[in-house]
Amino acid sequence: MFKKRFLTAVAVILIMTGTLYLLERLLMPKHVSAIVEGSLIEEYYKEEKGHDVIFVGDCEVYESFSPITLWEHYGITSYIRGSAQQLIWQSYYLLEETLKYEKPEVVVFNVLAMQYDQPQKEAYNRMALDGMRMSLSKFKSIRASMIEDEKFIEYLFPLLRYHSRWSELTAEDLRYMFRKGKLFHNGYYMRVDVKPVETVPRGRKLADYQFGKNAYYYLDRMVELCKESDIELVLIKVPSLYPYWYDEWEAQMEDYAQRHGLMYINFLELIEEVGIDFAQDTYDAGLHLNVTGAEKMSVYFGKVLQNTFGLEDRRNEVDLSRAWQQKADFYYRMKEDQYRELEEYGYLKSLGARPPESTAVD
Amino acid sequence: METLLEILKELHPEVDFENCDTLIDDNVLDSFDIITIIAEISSEYDVNIPAEEIVPENFNSAKALYALIKRLSDE
Amino acid sequence: MLFASYGFILFITVLFVVYYLIPRRHQWKLLLGASYLFYYFSGPENLLYIFFTSLSTYMVAVKIDAIQKNQALFLAANSGRLSREERKAYRALVKSQQRKWLLLCLILNFGVLAVTKYTNFTIANINSVLRTVGSGTQLSFWSLALPMGISFYTFQTMSYIIDVYRGKHPAESNFFKLALFTSFFPQLVQGPISRFDDLSKTLYNEHSFDIQNVNRGLQRIMWGFFKKVVLADRILVAVNTIIRNPDIYQGVFVFIGMLFYAYELYADFTGGIDITIGIAQVLGIKVKENFKRPYFSKSTAEYWRRWHITMGTWFKDYLFYPLSVSGPMLKFSKFSRRRFGDGLGKRIPVYVSTILVWFTTGLWHGASWNFIVWGLLNGTVIIVSLECQPLYDWFHSRFHVKHTFGFRLFQVVRTVLLMSAIRMLDCYRDVPLTFRMLGTMFTRFNVSTLTGKALMGLGLGMADYMVLLVGLVALIAVSLLQRDGSVRNKLAVKPAAVRFAVYYVLIISILVLGAYGMGYDSSQFIYNQF
Numbered sequence: 001m002f003k004k005r006f007l008t009a010v011a012v013i014l015i016m017t018g019t020l021y022l023l024e025r026l027l028m029p030k031h032v033s034a035i036v037e038g039s040l041i042e043e044y045y046k047e048e049k050g051h052d053v054i055f056v057g058d059c060e061v062y063e064s065f066s067p068i069t070l071w072e073h074y075g076i077t078s079y080i081r082g083s084a085q086q087l088i089w090q091s092y093y094l095l096e097e098t099l100k101y102e103k104p105e106v107v108v109f110n111v112l113a114m115q116y117d118q119p120q121k122e123a124y125n126r127m128a129l130d131g132m133r134m135s136l137s138k139f140k141s142i143r144a145s146m147i148e149d150e151k152f153i154e155y156l157f158p159l160l161r162y163h164s165r166w167s168e169l170t171a172e173d174l175r176y177m178f179r180k181g182k183l184f185h186n187g188y189y190m191r192v193d194v195k196p197v198e199t200v201p202r203g204r205k206l207a208d209y210q211f212g213k214n215a216y217y218y219l220d221r222m223v224e225l226c227k228e229s230d231i232e233l234v235l236i237k238v239p240s241l242y243p244y245w246y247d248e249w250e251a252q253m254e255d256y257a258q259r260h261g262l263m264y265i266n267f268l269e270l271i272e273e274v275g276i277d278f279a280q281d282t283y284d285a286g287l288h289l290n291v292t293g294a295e296k297m298s299v300y301f302g303k304v305l306q307n308t309f310g311l312e313d314r315r316n317e318v319d320l321s322r323a324w325q326q327k328a329d330f331y332y333r334m335k336e337d338q339y340r341e342l343e344e345y346g347y348l349k350s351l352g353a354r355p356p357e358s359t360a361v362d
Numbered sequence: 363m364e365t366l367l368e369i370l371k372e373l374h375p376e377v378d379f380e381n382c383d384t385l386i387d388d389n390v391l392d393s394f395d396i397i398t399i400i401a402e403i404s405s406e407y408d409v410n411i412p413a414e415e416i417v418p419e420n421f422n423s424a425k426a427l428y429a430l431i432k433r434l435s436d437e
Numbered sequence: 438m439l440f441a442s443y444g445f446i447l448f449i450t451v452l453f454v455v456y457y458l459i460p461r462r463h464q465w466k467l468l469l470g471a472s473y474l475f476y477y478f479s480g481p482e483n484l485l486y487i488f489f490t491s492l493s494t495y496m497v498a499v500k501i502d503a504i505q506k507n508q509a510l511f512l513a514a515n516s517g518r519l520s521r522e523e524r525k526a527y528r529a530l531v532k533s534q535q536r537k538w539l540l541l542c543l544i545l546n547f548g549v550l551a552v553t554k555y556t557n558f559t560i561a562n563i564n565s566v567l568r569t570v571g572s573g574t575q576l577s578f579w580s581l582a583l584p585m586g587i588s589f590y591t592f593q594t595m596s597y598i599i600d601v602y603r604g605k606h607p608a609e610s611n612f613f614k615l616a617l618f619t620s621f622f623p624q625l626v627q628g629p630i631s632r633f634d635d636l637s638k639t640l641y642n643e644h645s646f647d648i649q650n651v652n653r654g655l656q657r658i659m660w661g662f663f664k665k666v667v668l669a670d671r672i673l674v675a676v677n678t679i680i681r682n683p684d685i686y687q688g689v690f691v692f693i694g695m696l697f698y699a700y701e702l703y704a705d706f707t708g709g710i711d712i713t714i715g716i717a718q719v720l721g722i723k724v725k726e727n728f729k730r731p732y733f734s735k736s737t738a739e740y741w742r743r744w745h746i747t748m749g750t751w752f753k754d755y756l757f758y759p760l761s762v763s764g765p766m767l768k769f770s771k772f773s774r775r776r777f778g779d780g781l782g783k784r785i786p787v788y789v790s791t792i793l794v795w796f797t798t799g800l801w802h803g804a805s806w807n808f809i810v811w812g813l814l815n816g817t818v819i820i821v822s823l824e825c826q827p828l829y830d831w832f833h834s835r836f837h838v839k840h841t842f843g844f845r846l847f848q849v850v851r852t853v854l855l856m857s858a859i860r861m862l863d864c865y866r867d868v869p870l871t872f873r874m875l876g877t878m879f880t881r882f883n884v885s886t887l888t889g890k891a892l893m894g895l896g897l898g899m900a901d902y903m904v905l906l907v908g909l910v911a912l913i914a915v916s917l918l919q920r921d922g923s924v925r926n927k928l929a930v931k932p933a934a935v936r937f938a939v940y941y942v943l944i945i946s947i948l949v950l951g952a953y954g955m956g957y958d959s960s961q962f963i964y965n966q967f
Contacts, residue, residue, distance in 0.1 A: 012937060015941070016941065019941075023948075027949075150955075151954075159949075160954060161955070163950075163954070393753055394787050394791075394823070397758070400761070401783070404771075410762065410764070413754070413755075413762055416754070416762070
């Protein structure tokens with residue numbers, strides 16, 4: 001009798017949690033088309049670890065460097081842990097988490113995120129956090145990121161957040177419930193389309209150019225974390241024309257890097273040296289680089305990394321070469337596919353791009 | 363008792379007040395009836411039934427109501 | 438802390454576990470602590486108000502009780518020596534002493550309620566009078582927050598002190614027990630308004646864990662959450678769209694809004710009460726029912742015996758009866774009968790009390806004119822239907838339809854529509870606007886404007902309407918089943934698999950279909966470049 005009751009209770013709990021798990025998988029946004037950025041963070045866990053270089057930051061890192069190019073030119077293995085509008089504490093905690101899996105030689109952080117001292121937008125929080133595996137770092141990152149009305153428990157159980165998607169489920173949600181194909185190249189989000197820069201934006205005047213205390217606090221912690229782990233930290237600002245990078249901001253970063261003995265590279269000053277051509281190398285009129293731009297950046301920056309930190313060329317490691325060959329194959333396949341799509345439609349439909357004749361209004 | 367039954371009959375001719383003892387419990391009398399009855403009793407018996415005595419036990423049957431009137435006039 | 442919040446669910450979960458782990462004699466103390474904690478979350482300063490009410494009521498009740506005991510002692514000691522008249526005089530003297538204390542307590546506590554709830558309403562009215570007479574001076578409003586649930590706990594505590602005065606039950610000698618009666622958290626937000634002699638039967642007892650009871654309590658809680666979160670909060674969106682845009686939504690949409698609001702209020706209010714009674718049941722405590730399938734009522738008077746029952750009986754026992762049997766009223770009754778004859782003359786005093794009670798009921802619901810008019814309309818409808826009784830009798834003598842299903846259905850539909858129409862006052866919150874809108878139902882009732890597209894424009898999608906439709910069927914089915922006994926009793930004799938399936942469906946629908954959280958707006962996830 002007792003045994004029977006016990007078994008019933010166990011069965012009930014199993015069925016219940018099983019259902020909830022399945023529902024959660026079903027209802028969470030899949031981010032496999034259009035807004036693929038939401039899938040960036042989770043791809044890391046499937047990777048072989050042991051990278052030489054880890055990039056952290058916002059879209060400016062995952063659109064400006066191609067790990068495949070770094071490998072092919074310099075035998076450097078790298079991974080980009082970035083997501084859309086990734087805030088500095090999100091980058092910090094992602095780095096903290098990454099260091100549990102591996103110990104790179106160099107960490108590269110893109111400083112644009114310094115502009116945000118406070119959490120910004122729930123949607124971006126979700127894209128940066130939902131993909132992380134459960135860990136203390138994730139919890140801390142959630143606590144640092146929540147805006148008003150957000151609930152911690154809704155990060156622990158995303159079903160509570162996404163339950164209302166039940167009425168807008170698509171076949172995609174069912175197909176990618178458990179497994180998604182790879183979408184990125186070691187954290188690099190490939191875009192082959194081109195939308196040239198037509199006007200160079202000018203920064204609108206700000207009331208205050210001082211980076212916030214909170215932003216500095218996490219930058220300090222990042223510096224400290226790297227020092228403790230004996231990792232070189234490099235600060236960079238990639239050559240995106242917008243959001244505008246103010247001289248006052250530049251001064252603060254230069255000053256910071258100098259005080260902490262860090263390497264800081266502002267690529268906006270190196271556009272010609274790198275060879276970026278804003279008529280060719282951007283897919284959205286200067287906000288983000290496309291694949292040609294990212295490859296140029298990688299060729300340039302790889303040399304800097306190699307020269308400065310003496311990173312070894314690992315192309316002679318047989319197993320590693322084989323693994324990276326597969327990555328490269330995927331890379332070129334996707335490139336071909338995207339060019340084909342571009343030819344067919346005139347724009348990258350599958351990635352949520354708009355037909356060229358329509359003007360972006362955001 | 364006769365007067366009381368008359369008062370009640372006048373209100374609800376169809377009810378058998380001599381034998382029914384669930385006047386309140388079965389919603390035979392509603393609050394308006396009760397007030398009317400109390401007003402009648404006040405003029406016929408010169409007994410004022412206070413609000414605290416308006417409980418089902420006192421109004422469920424004509425007998426109980428009559429007992430209440432007796433008790434109040436004795437006090 | 439709202440019922441439908443993660444915090445509250447955590448709160449009751451922890452409470453349930455701790456409640457059955459601690460020694461049973463401490464259970465009620467835990468409830469007191471939990472209730473004060475719950476109330477603390479609504480605003481720490483509110484604790485002062487509820488503590489004041491508990492303390493003042495406690496002390497006055499003990500005092501009234503002591504006077505009563507002294508009287509008994511005195512009468513016993515002097516049983517032989519006093520004449521009947523002397524005894525009567527003594528009793529009257531004692532009663533008047535007790536009445537003074539009672540009045541003090543009532544004035545203090547209703548005073549607090551009046552000041553917190555009605556000050557600004559009074560000021561607004563004075564100001565509009567000042568404006569009308571052309572005075573330039575205007576009084577400024579008070580910034581006094583209305584303590585959560587004050588209307589409910591004040592009424593509950595005042596029923597206690599009146600019952601002590603009336604000798605219905607003795608005063609509670611333990612202050613903390615009375616404090617728990619005043620603050621018992623599940624009923625703080627929206628009632629029911631319990632009576633001391635009823636609630637105290639189970640509130641302070643030692644409760645051992647009874648799986649049956651706990652199970653049923655949990656079922657009821659879930660049913661309540663389903664009604665509130667899945668149905669009420671969902672349809673609320675459409676109700677708000679209609680009432681906030683009176684220029685756009687007129688005629689047939691006012692009618693739709695009326696029906697939707699009837700749905701919303703029913704699901705929300707009865708759902709909340711289900712949660713309250715369910716929580717109490719899990720704790721082994723019996724709280725009085727507050728609804729009895731009100732939308733099946735065949736008349737307004739019946740509706741008010743079945744909707745928000747504990748409020749109705751409160752007004753009946755503590756206002757309608759005392760008012761109707763008071764000396765002046767009885768005198769007025771005699772006068773009225775002489776003046777208007779036995780028929781109407783008898784009814785007029787009752788009607789006067791009715792109007793006064795409904796005025797107060799309206800005022801209790803909220804400090805604004807729309808509620809007062811709402812109350813007066815309810816009273817009027819009841820009186821008119823009583824005055825029409827001869828007409829009904831004539832109708833029924835001619836047509837023998839009274840007991841046919843069709844006629845009963847007509848009565849039910851009529852009552853629901855009437856109540857829903859009057860209730861629009863509480864929706865629009867503005868008396869002239871409400872009547873104007875109700876008027877458009879007759880002047881601009883154009884069914885052809887009620888297109889599918891227009892319905893989708895109310896903020897609900899096709900899927901939402903489907904959920905609401907299924908919910909409506911479920912509500913009606915449960916109500917029909919309830920007519921011959923508790924649904925949970927019927928469920929209890931079903932095989933375990935069936936019971937589990939019910940739990941399963943309820944939990945999953947609350948979690949998935951519930952209209953809670955930020956809502957998923959896929960457009961906000963569209964990556965719009967920073």
